[in-house]
């Protein structure tokens with residue numbers, strides 16, 4: 476009998492959670508999250524309950540064991556359910572995170588410090604912006620998702636992205652490999668490796684960029700003008716928060732000390748004037764989107780090679796990451812042999828480059844879109860109709876989690892009243 480790999484997409488709404496069953500039994504979980512305003516079938520605990528139930532039924536074991544747990548990036552819609560205490564019942568082989576989550580890596584710490592400072596300046600200046608209710612809600616959500624504890628945004632039960640990350644760093648009933656594996660581990664691009672928990676599998680890491688200069692491009696402070704404009708606007712808003720640490724969900728070690736900033740002192744009067752003008756004109760929505768994109772750009776982009784199957788899981792990687800991937804012959808060759816696509820970022824406009832669909836991926840491969848169409852600026856135009864059309868034009872049979880047709884395309888089946896959809900592909 477020919478071997479198959481199974482990819483189960485949980486209908487989490489706007490978010491990602493995929494359970495992969497390899498032909499000889501090992502299990503990989505990629506993400507477990509959802510967006511608070513685009514919920515699907517599950518609450519956080521319910522999603523974990525479902526995963527535990529499924530893992531036990533697939534393995535036939537009394538205790539739930541997942542060989543590799545992967546979190547692509549630190550956004551709620553990818554990790555929120557890792558807040559659940561039910562993970563204490565689950566043992567794991569390894570946990571994989573993007574290298575920027577390595578708390579011992581100085582470059583990673585510096586990146587998050589700058590990002591937090593940018594986000595907090597924006598949060599502080601928020602009251603000085605004339606925003607309509609929908610825009611304000613979008614900005615607030617993006618800031619909260621970036622780790623800023625805005626008043627009124629606290630989730631029930633003290634759940635937060637920071638707490639979910641703690642579970643990924645230290646949680647679970649047992650971990651064969653104590654520390655997470657931070658990827659890519661080297662500057663080799665693409666990086667390929669195998670691990671003892673997944674025999675006969677080769678993992679290819681295409682993102683996030685390991686090169687500090689490339690990460691710099693994704694860093695909000697790289698746009699120094701908006702950064703300083705927001706800082707000035709925050710200072711002038713009169714509502715400056717006396718203790719910035721009150722806003723910060725990620726603790727004092729992630730904040731920029733006063734002596735680390737202070738570029739304003741070095742400015743001439745003309746420069747200050749110019750910055751003040753920029754501050755008045757600064758666009759809160761644009762600045763918040765910048766923070767959001769930067770976090771998406773830290774997404775793991777993986778090709779999981781199992782026999783002849785090549786599963787492409789790009790997280791929410793955006794254009795900056797793709798540009799580099801598409802410019803590299805080895806990376807392109809890997810994608811050219813892909814046999815499955817997890818559509819990036821719930822089908823947004825800049826997470827699936829045209830070249831990828833039109834020129835690089837083979838025609839006719841299956842795809843999954845984990846998404847939730849609905850109101851709200853954050854989800855505007857998601858999934859993008861042009862993208863869905865492009866998939867159709869390239870014979871890429873696909874399902875989206877929020878619209879299950881009566882008859883699923885070949886290879887797909889749904890289970891537990893549509894709580895998940897599973898694709899079997901030969902490997």
Ligand SMILES: [Zn+2]
Nearest residue numbers: 550552791820
């Ligand atoms: Zn996402």
